[in-house]
Amino acid sequence: MARGKAGFATLTRIGRAFLVIAAIAVLAWPRPAHAVIEIDITQGNIQPLPVAIPDFIGGNPDDAQLGADIANVIQGNLVRSGLFAPIDKAAFIEKIRDVNATPRFGDWRIINAQALVTGHVALLKDGRLRAEFRLWDVLAGQQMAGQQFFTTPDNWRRVAHVVSDAIYQRLTGESGYFDTRIVFIDETGPKDARIKSLAIMDQDGANMRVLTDGGELVLTPRFSPTSQEITYMSFGRGDQPRVHLFNIETGQREIVGDFPGMTFAPRFSPDGQRVIMSLQSGGNANIYAMDLRSRATTRLTDTPAIDTAPSYSPDGRQVTFESDRGGTQQIYVMNADGTNQQRISFGEGIYSTPVWSPRGDLIAFTKRHAGRFLIGVLRPDGSGERILTEGYHNEGPTWAPNGRVIMFFRDTPGENGGPKLWSVDLTGYNERQIDTPHFASDPAWSPLIN
């Protein structure tokens, strides 16, 4: 089968500095009328798709090592999604030597691969890293996707994540979630003398770094959807606890607003313009939103109750929050201006930490009932409650940007125990612990970086 000539789109530079990836070529290939291989991710407990991911080709030992590293990261992502079963490299028959050549599909069918990923990397003389990949449907004998990237060499992991997202999207029809980061709280020390620090890492645990020095109690960090900023709550150096902003690039931080009491539970609005949070006043906590440019604050709730953990809908028109105005913590939904506050949780138990899915279709929550701690979802009208997982002190769900995976944290009992991050699919399957160097809590998932 003759290979079509690659067409090149215009080079566009997205963003600055260390987060640039410019995809400049979508390689043309006659598309099949329908995909032979596809994955339905709405079904739980599916058979993982067997996929072969040979090391990306490199023309010299350094490039070859990079090629192996990239293939490794891609494989890790696809495995952790629970949707793919990688085939052992030792079983490969054909050795891919030219990323532009058609593979010998028979060699891959024999080892039961249904999808094949091939790629090539080169560190160029001008200092850039060039990488490209192809996704092949082994059974149909056709290319399904292909892209070429130019970036800085230290961005090689992001290449692997973007490729992983492209593969995921092509095979499931859903956008991926691998080119993302997690902000969370790193915890060390015994349970009665915990040291907490702001931390950030790639969603696969790589590039973990601590952003604060452990000298102040920090809690509940959340990403801005539009800028390199985090909002979080800090007790400062013995000052009144307040909501802060932290600029990831510059390390600069500031207190949000000038409130007369403790502020906490902050989140950004979907347009990144506002921070919504709780303000404590005596025995009550009410929800306020502050415009970050004008500094104008709007009070949204006004009850003699604890109203907290607010979270915007992805269209920014509504807010879900928890309130004990009815006697126990329950989930409410209101318009973003504070009108029309309605309770939506009516099951048995105590509901808290509601978080709206980026798809808009569901709200995730923490539920406590009869000494059990559960993570679940329900629709914004309160119907369709479904529990995803139970575990010791399960708490604090956060959504992947495609609304298909939830991360949360779970504790272990006793003075030497501590929390770790876990993820679970929306189907309730594929529950996994996330690798962090120490104890970890309060995860928040970033949007797709690109």
Next chain:
Amino acid sequence: MRIMLKFRRFIAKGAVLAAALTLVACSTTSSTLDGAVAAVPGTVQDFVVNAGDRVFFETDSAELSPQSRDTLDKQAAWLKKYSSYPILIEGHADERGTREYNLALGARRATATRNYLVSRGVDASRLRTISYGKERPVAVCDDISCWSQNRRAVTVIGGSETG
């Protein structure tokens, strides 16, 4: 400071023990607990031993029990007698609830304690409150005996106990 910490650990073993301790410590002799010295009147140690520096709460509640009111009555009497100290009331919660709510619940407990002390005549301008939510447990076993110790409001003379 070491002696005070010893008393604090002893007191933290529960409200019943705290009441018993108060009875014992009311004696003016130098017979003591843990081999420590009897408290000098007007000191922080005196407050902790003779009034009791903390009250405890039921799950998800900021209601003051009769026992708590008793303790706070003693605190108020002491604070009015020795009126030069500024006071910080810390509100805390156990680990059996979510983080944001527990911050607010701790504040609610600290406020309830503060309001009661004010109602008993303590000058409101001396009283500051702070909540640590579930972040500063004193007891870390996986059992109600520990959780109940953490659901507390602590009256701290002159500054912060937990920092």
